[in-house]
Amino acid sequence: MADRPIGVFDSGVGGLTVLRALRSALPDERFIYLGDTARLPYGTKSGETVTRYAEQAARVLVGRGIKLLVVACNTASSVALGHLAAVFAPLPVIGVIEPGAAAACGASVSGQIGVIATEGTVRGGAYERAIRAVRPAAEVVSIACQLFVALAEEGWVSGPVAEAVAQRYLANVVGERPALDCLVLxxxxxxxxxxAIAAAVGPRVRLVDSAETTAEVVVECLLRSDLRAGHRTRGQDGAGQAGVRFLATDAPARFARVGAVFLGEAIAPEDVELVDL
Incomplete structure (x- = not known):
């Protein structure tokens, strides 16, 4: 079991930020990443639909013989995590909501915490519940920032368009809450x-990204379950990228091009396998 890969899925390429953190924390592990690019975004869809999509994506990864599943999608984590854990038990299933909430609780001094997310994640209220489970007195404000997904997918991550959208979403919210000192991405x-987000909220608000915290939780789970891989020579496992196989449900070339922004390194289009869920 320890030699099996870790499965990671997201609605698109955004989860590659989580994969990046996982690879940094676990250099001896192999990974299979699935981006459901044919059906993104998940954030505007109903909880029932997202749960169905998440189970279908997870089944593909489970069929590839994974030892642990990381749900690197906040929307899917917010509505489908319990379902996936029950369906695929005893496979360990880890989402990004609880690690992000724990990091926010540790980062905030005032206890006033902002959460920016998709419509689906905000509607489900998963971050508020997770934050208050750790810090009951916390005040949480959630803002749906759906256009950020489109900007990221298009690669418009800086410049006047990104800055204007961030200002429209965030400037008034932060201005009306002077004690807010932490914002969960x-x-x-x-x-x-x-x-662009940092420019909109100003230097007094600390930005929290759940990717590194999620990687820490995965490391702890592997050690606790005795599933940590032994030392291996990276890049000698048949994967095009060192230790990673990429799967996409649509447009592999676009996945490779846009995904490179999130992963922080180039992805060869020929290394992205097209799959049907």
């Missing part, structure tokens, strides 16, 4: 827009 697409 509650969608895996949002970290690549960090510069």
């Amino acid at each position: 509650g969608c895996t697409h949002f970290p690549v827009l960090r510069q």
Whole structure:
């Protein structure tokens, strides 16, 4: 079991920010990443639809013999995590909501925490519940920032368009809450827009990205379950990228081009396998 890969899925390429953190924390592990690019975004869809999509994506990864599943999609984590854990038990299933909430609780001094996410994540209220489970007195304000997903997918992560959208979403909210000192980037697409978001909220608000915290939780789970891989020579497992196989449900060439922004390195289009869910 320890030699099996870790499965990671998202509605598109945003989850590659989580994969990036996982690879950094676990250099000896192999990964399979699936981006459901044919059906993104998940954030505007009903909880029932997202749950169905998430189970279909997870089944593809489980069929590839994974040892652990990371749901690198905030919307799917917010509505489908419990369902996936029950359906695929005893496979460990880890989402990004609880690690992000824990990081926010640790980062905020005032206890006033903002969450920016997709419509689906905000509607489900998962971040508010997770934050208050750790810090009951916390005051949480959630803002749906759906256009950030489109900007990230188009690669418009800086410049006047990104800055104007961030200002429209965030400037008034932060201005009306002077004690708000922490903002959770509650969608895996949002970290690549960090510069524009930071400019909109100002230096007093700390930005929290759940990717690194999620990687820490995965490390703990592997150690606890005795599933940590032993040392291996990276790049000698048949994957095009060192230790990673990429799957996409549509447009592999676009996945490779846009995904490079999120992963922080080039992805060869021929290394992206087209799959049908």
